[in-house]
Amino acid sequence: MDTAVTGTAIGPMVIAAVDQFEEHPLVRDELAARILPLSGRLAVRAARWRPIRNALFSATEKKIPGLWASMLCRKRYIDDRLDATEARTAVVLGAGFDTRGCGHWDGRVFEVDLPATVKAKHERLLALFGALPSSLTLVPVDFEQQSLEKALEEHGYRDDGPVFFVWEAVTQYLTEDAVRATFDFLSHAPAGSELVFTFLRKDFLAGDAMFGAEGGHREFVTKRRMWKFGLMPDEVEGFLAPYGWKQIEQLGPQEFSARYVQPSARVLPVSEIERTVRCVKVGA
Known part of the structure; x- marks a missing residue:
């Protein structure tokens, strides 16, 4: 299923879901992680750990600050x-x-x-x-x-x-x-x-x-x-x-x-x- 879905559809919701782990998230969306296909859910699950969140953030910011x-x-x-x-x-x-x-x-x-x-x-x-x-x-x-x-x-x-x-x-x-x-x-x-x-x-x-x-x-x-x-x-x-x-x-x-x-x-x-x-x- 994931191969049929573009990264542009998944990426923004991965970011919203990952942000829920922060003390002060910019958005509140309890469903963000659950609604994602498997690849997105796995990325979010890994991002529970601060070093993984930091790595995702850095990779995103490297291309577009x-x-x-x-x-x-x-x-x-x-x-x-x-x-x-x-x-x-x-x-x-x-x-x-x-x-x-x-x-x-x-x-x-x-x-x-x-x-x-x-x-x-x-x-x-x-x-x-x-x-x-x-x-x-x-x-x-x-x-x-x-x-x-x-x-x-x-x-x-x-x-x-x-x-x-x-x-x-x-x-x-x-x-x-x-x-x-x-x-x-x-x-x-x-x-x-x-x-x-x-x-x-x-x-x-x-x-x-x-x-x-x-x-x-x-x-x-x-x-x-x-x-x-x-x-x-x-x-x-x-x-x-x-x-x-x-x-x-x-x-x-x-x-x-x-x-x-x-x-x-x-x-x-x-x-x-x-x-x-x-x-x-x-x-x-």
Whole structure:
């Protein structure tokens, strides 16, 4: 099963699960370790020992300084916003092994991801609970090849009220055409809907500003060509406007450090290459 699941779906939840061993975790997710496939659970189990945790942290930071805390802070922020929303439907685009649809929230959750990842997660949920949570619907979609709108509708999605959309750590893996196709779908969301998404800085992808992440650029941009799409922080408002979305807040290392890291009394850098945006739908 694990061979069908990409590391990008497992990695962030491994970090969230490992962080539960800290005295002051940046996120609280008791299900994070249990929901992972075997390879992820073994990594988390080993990380009970501080030297293993330190080694995992160092390996992550070597490629992209601040990535560990960045992943945790963006997850915490999205969880906070989901807790605060008045929407009763959430759509998680590129959900991976996210646990938000597993009883952490009392609304209906549609989780969208690649078919192989959806299959692996479905199997894991059956092993844990014997059935999918009644509020959770898994939707297999290839963002580059399939219609997101059609796939969601076929699985019972209806946008007859405000929706909370999550698009976490996905846009960089897509072409600009695929990103815009998703925003075409999002342009039809009801007014008052909320979207939290992340993006990589365009100047990092271009190699003009490395922020100490030369190793990450070499692996994910140059060698493996996995990361493709990016924006500059001051481009976001203009990018969103034609789709009827308005930026409310944009967060980077300064904001995340002040909001989450410093209150935890932990000393952790937050990556400069990724930013998180919260926006609302202003038109029908």
